[in-house]
Amino acid sequence: MFRFLVRRTLGALVIMLIISAVTFWLFYAIPRDPAMMSCGKNCTKPMLEQVRHNLGIDHPLPVQYWEWLKGIFVGRDYPGFGHCNAPCLGYSFANREPVLGTILDRLPLTLSLAFGSAVVFITGGVGAGMIAAVKQGKWQDKAASSASLVASSMQIYFVGYIAMYFLVGKFDILDNPSYTPITENPGAWFSGLLLPWLVLALIWTANYTRMTRSQLVETLSEDYVRTARAKGLSRRNVFFRFAWRGAMGPIVTIFGIDLATLIGGAIITETVFSLQGVGRLAVDSVDKSDLPMLLGVTVLSAGAIVIINIVVDAIYAAIDPRIRLA
Amino acid sequence: MTPPTPSAAAPLEVTDETVTKSTTSDGSKASEGRSPGQLAWKRFKRDKTGVISAYVVIFFFVVAIAAPLIAKLYGKDPYTTYVSERPELFNAFSYPAGPNGGMSGEFWFGIEPQLGRDVFTFLLYGIRNSLGIATAATLLTVILGVVIGVTAGYLGGKTDYLVGRIIDILLSFPSTLFFIAFMPVVYGLFIADDENIPTSLRAVALILVLAFFGWASIARLLRGQVLALREREFVEAAKVTGASPMRIVFKELLPNLWTPILIQGTLMLPAYVTAEAGLAFLGVGMIDPTPDWGVMIGRGAQFYSEDLTFMLFAGLSMVIFVLAFNLLGDSVRDALDPKSKR
Numbered sequence: 160m161f162r163f164l165v166r167r168t169l170g171a172l173v174i175m176l177i178i179s180a181v182t183f184w185l186f187y188a189i190p191r192d193p194a195m196m197s198c199g200k201n202c203t204k205p206m207l208e209q210v211r212h213n214l215g216i217d218h219p220l221p222v223q224y225w226e227w228l229k230g231i232f233v234g235r236d237y238p239g240f241g242h243c244n245a246p247c248l249g250y251s252f253a254n255r256e257p258v259l260g261t262i263l264d265r266l267p268l269t270l271s272l273a274f275g276s277a278v279v280f281i282t283g284g285v286g287a288g289m290i291a292a293v294k295q296g297k298w299q300d301k302a303a304s305s306a307s308l309v310a311s312s313m314q315i316y317f318v319g320y321i322a323m324y325f326l327v328g329k330f331d332i333l334d335n336p337s338y339t340p341i342t343e344n345p346g347a348w349f350s351g352l353l354l355p356w357l358v359l360a361l362i363w364t365a366n367y368t369r370m371t372r373s374q375l376v377e378t379l380s381e382d383y384v385r386t387a388r389a390k391g392l393s394r395r396n397v398f399f400r401f402a403w404r405g406a407m408g409p410i411v412t413i414f415g416i417d418l419a420t421l422i423g424g425a426i427i428t429e430t431v432f433s434l435q436g437v438g439r440l441a442v443d444s445v446d447k448s449d450l451p452m453l454l455g456v457t458v459l460s461a462g463a464i465v466i467i468n469i470v471v472d473a474i475y476a477a478i479d480p481r482i483r484l485a
Numbered sequence: 486m487t488p489p490t491p492s493a494a495a496p497l498e499v500t501d502e503t504v505t506k507s508t509t510s511d512g513s514k515a516s517e518g519r520s521p522g523q524l525a526w527k528r529f530k531r532d533k534t535g536v537i538s539a540y541v542v543i544f545f546f547v548v549a550i551a552a553p554l555i556a557k558l559y560g561k562d563p564y565t566t567y568v569s570e571r572p573e574l575f576n577a578f579s580y581p582a583g584p585n586g587g588m589s590g591e592f593w594f595g596i597e598p599q600l601g602r603d604v605f606t607f608l609l610y611g612i613r614n615s616l617g618i619a620t621a622a623t624l625l626t627v628i629l630g631v632v633i634g635v636t637a638g639y640l641g642g643k644t645d646y647l648v649g650r651i652i653d654i655l656l657s658f659p660s661t662l663f664f665i666a667f668m669p670v671v672y673g674l675f676i677a678d679d680e681n682i683p684t685s686l687r688a689v690a691l692i693l694v695l696a697f698f699g700w701a702s703i704a705r706l707l708r709g710q711v712l713a714l715r716e717r718e719f720v721e722a723a724k725v726t727g728a729s730p731m732r733i734v735f736k737e738l739l740p741n742l743w744t745p746i747l748i749q750g751t752l753m754l755p756a757y758v759t760a761e762a763g764l765a766f767l768g769v770g771m772i773d774p775t776p777d778w779g780v781m782i783g784r785g786a787q788f789y790s791e792d793l794t795f796m797l798f799a800g801l802s803m804v805i806f807v808l809a810f811n812l813l814g815d816s817v818r819d820a821l822d823p824k825s826k827r
Contacts, residue, residue, distance in 0.1 A: 312808035317800030423659040462657035
């Protein structure tokens with residue numbers, strides 16, 4: 160277990176390094192010059208140089224990248240902004256605030272959105288899939304399977320607006336999507352995010368229903384399940400003690416990927432429901448050529464993917480005794 | 486937006502289907518030999534859902550191809566703002582005067598609020614552009630994935646290791662974010678900063694970006710298949726008889742890979758349709774006034790609370806297309822690979 164963690168963490172760090180380097184290089188390839196933009200229309204050459212110096216982009220690219228990396232661990236001094244404490248992800252070109260602070264401001268919303276909808280879609284999806292697998296071929300199975308097919312063909316940028324039109328506008332059942340910090344008012348937090356949770360979950364549940372069903376159908380026909388039944392264990396007992404373990408592995412994997420994607424910012428969902436989370440931050444920073452901010456968000460989302468992957472593999476081994484971590 | 490990575494629920498173990506299929510079914514079923522393709526076609530024709538969804542999908546593609554002809558017969562185009570000549574079509578708030586978004590015998594699907602374009606032709610051309618881009622991106626992705634995956638699997642060694650690591654990294658990129666971040670870069674490759682971005686360049690950039698982030702999953706799948714295939718006797722036999730690597734790849738390996746390639750392709754196309762529309766919706770893909778499914782939904786989002794009809798035409802047609810294509814994909818999978826379970 161220890162060796163597994165060390166090896167995977169090292170691998171994760173390498174991937175994060177590469178992703179940040181690629182993003183860094185990528186943004187440099189964009190012809191828009193951030194110094195030019197913050198300098199304005201009547202910009203003279205010395206002024207431009209000064210702006211470059213202040214923003215910390217007056218060195219060659221590899222040096223800039225090195226400075227940025229160093230900043231994360233030991234902090235960094237900007238000529239234009241002053242000192243930035245470690246872990247320093249730099250200052251935004253657009254609003255001149257520290258990147259980390261802005262991301263941390265937006266993160267609670269994104270996390271609330273991610274975990275809230277995850278609770279709905281994992282319970283709903285796995286539950287519906289279990290019912291479909293146990294009642295194979297009966298009407299419950301057919302209903303769950305066709306509902307999940309239809310739901311998985313829908314798109315949030317369509318269903319989101321339709322839901323808002325009917326549930327908020329016409330019938331006034333749910334509140335208009337908004338974000339209140341949970342520490343401030345848990346009731347408002349819940350009612351403001353309920354609609355985005357449900358809409359996100361509606362679309363993502365389908366995948367889990369289909370997967371849980373097919374995995375369970377396969378597991379239920381395996382020898383160890385038959386053996387357990389032959390030894391006289393009840394169906395219920397076999398199902399809840401043995402069968403689900405074998406089926407849940409791949410689902411945990413996909414769940415990890417989905418959760419990481421959501422933490423990196425559900426860009427379209429946040430746009431549809433006008434929520435200012437990490438995803439919107441990323442889109443805005445692309446619009447404004449705000450390299451430090453984009454880099455920060457990218458590293459955060461990639462980090463979420465990589466870390467959750469490690470966690471998932473560890474959980475996988477805990478659930479399914481046939482898997483051993485090497 | 487779901488990234489266009491085919492779902493992991495898809496059956497991947499189809500290695501030697503075509504080989505075993507032909508031997509087993511020839512012996513048990515018919516006296517005259519049938520090719521695996523003919524068997525699959527027979528199975529597909531029996532699948533009612535599959536046949537119906539195939540008709541729906543074909544309908545969409547026919548509409549897309551014939552859009553200019555239909556628009557000509559119908560007598561309108563997606564760019565003209567019909568309201569500027571006939572202001573009586575709108576009410577005082579720039580919304581269609583007639584009920585249901587102004588649907589009438591003249592404007593079949595109504596009129597667009599604010600600008601007053603014809604919804605029917607806008608949707609026709611939107612389907613045409615969206616399907617065109619998604620199809621091109623799918624083809625490019627599949628070609629890239631097949632070439633890279635088969636090469637890596639067949640050559641093995643250092644090439645395989647390197648390709649494997651590139652795939653790992655590509656798959657851990659946050660894809661939606663990178664679609665957005667990458668688009669300006671691709672524009673920058675072709676034109677200077679301040680120029681207007683021509684529509685054709687937007688389309689090309691979309692296809693490139695979608696394919697660039699899409700090939701990894703197909704390549705990984707095919708690499709695994711080739712690794713298993715290249716140890717088999719028939720490849721060995723070909724090598725012994727002195728066949729060139731090109732011949733082995735194209736004549737020996739590729740025929741065994743058509744099933745997974747086709748399955749991945751059918752998973753990818755609807756994913757690309759929705760991804761392309763999502764980018765347009767976010768304002769980084771195609772933009773107004775180019776007719777496009779995503780542009781239409783983005784426009785509809787601006788006035789959905791006043792005029793839902795416009796949104797419904799764009800959104801529902803997309804749901805129907807994606808649903809039909811997913812059903813078709815499932816049927817194709819069942820037909821090609823009857824042993825797999827969904």
